[in-house]
Amino acid sequence: MTDTRYDALQQLGRESRMPDSPEAAVLERVAAPSRGKNYVVRFTCPEFTSLCPITGQPDFAHVVIDYIPDSWIVESKSLKLYLGSFRNHGAFHEACTLMIAERLVDLLAPRWLRIGAYWYPRGGIPIDVFWQTGAPPEGAYLPDQGVPPYRGRG
Incomplete structure (x- = not known):
């Protein structure tokens, strides 16, 4: 089955290598299937990795991205490759x-977006980082991100 609406996608259905950096990664989008509805799209990356910019040691996080689309949704393979490109990013x-979060907002112009990054401890201190574009649209169902406070997450 071939749908020509997706012919412009560069990665889905093709062999793709991990980008060398987040800046080099190509994030792609496709038209949202339903405009004007308050449905939440969730991506969870439980094995996100980046590098400490000082020591070069690896840092690990469980990242949860929730957004309410307007005209666009992110193509999931491109998001996977983008998130993986942080592996060597300090x-x-x-x-x-x-x-x-900012790259997704720039690409998608969603009605609403939030990100929760639950970083595993380094030096004995877990760091959790949260951001959202503003108040969610009224009537939107927003499930809890499902990541418990640190007590040996896993």
């Missing part, structure tokens, strides 16, 4: 989290 937890 930045603090807060910078990684906001970089992801």
Whole structure:
């Protein structure tokens, strides 16, 4: 089955390699199937990895992205490759989290978006970073992100 609406996609259905950096990653979008409805799209990345910009040591997080589309939805393979491109990217937890959120907002112009990045401890302290575009639309069902406070997450 071939749908020509998706011919412009560069990665889905094709062999793709992990981008060298988040800046080099190509995030793609497709038309949202239902405009004007308050439905939430959730992506969960329980094995997100980046590098500490000072020590070069790996940092790990459980990232949850929720958004209410307007005209666009993110193509999931491109999002997977984008998130994977952080594996060799050196930045603090807060910078990684906001970089992801801002890139998605720029690409999708969603009605609403929130991100929760639940970072595993380094130096004995877990760091959780949260951001959202503003108040969610009235009547939207927003489930809890489902990640418990740190008590040996897993």
